[in-house]
Amino acid sequence: MNDDKMMKEAIKQALKAKEIDEVPIGCVIVKDGKIISRAYNKREKMNQSIAHAEILAIQKACRKLDSWRLDECDLFVTLEPCPMCAGAIIQSRIKRVVFGAYDSKGGSVETCTKLFDVKEYNHHPEYIGGILEPQCSQLLKDFFKEKRKKSKQIK
């Protein structure tokens, strides 16, 4: 129930990405039941390969807590993290990760690889996927459908 509530906040962030024509992915980081950081994908706007929602949210949370350790924090994101973001979550010692849609092309928590389960790594976040999956997934489908439509119109 609380996972749903926080995922709705992540979806709000994804909608902000959509507004500026970025792939709609949003993220919030929660500590002691309160949101301490919100971010959305800005790869194109910032022209930075690392500017995924999770990375930007982690940077903000580190600044807010003045610590690189986010070990009492949970992260909510609308799409299954890619290897970079899953790795950043491990590096930040985030306690628990909740994601919405699964990603067959880059998902690195459950789908393509299971980075949180690699025994050699020094941190293993808890995780659950598929929270508000239909909404999170639909946002992405609509975005790419619109893109293809525009691209056909140009041709």
Next chain:
Amino acid sequence: MNDDKMMKEAIKQALKAKEIDEVPIGCVIVKDGKIISRAYNKREKMNQSIAHAEILAIQKACRKLDSWRLDECDLFVTLEPCPMCAGAIIQSRIKRVVFGAYDSKGGSVETCTKLFDVKEYNHHPEYIGGILEPQCSQLLKDFFKEKRKKSKQIK
């Protein structure tokens, strides 16, 4: 031969990290035979979990080229990339990765996982490890030895 030359430049960066008491890891990014970005680990100094040498070098290179695509670039780093940095390399479409020491606890190119070989991902950088391995590895060993010595003195 050219790999050795560029790795020496990465080692120079690692030494800068050591000077400010950070784990000595350094990185350079090369395009058309020229270094376009240099960086070293600043996790503690910046209090940012993502402030690894590779991430900081990728950020600089993206700014320099005004592009999130670094597809004509090679990356040289003194330690085998962790999952976050290997993922950032994939996201940046970096062409080739050269690393020095192997990392039994986090190395995600050859040792713990082989992220550049995951067939579902949309980019697969070329890679080679073990370039100037003794020097890169010794830097880290000396750093941690010194840390343990200081820690014993305090006790």
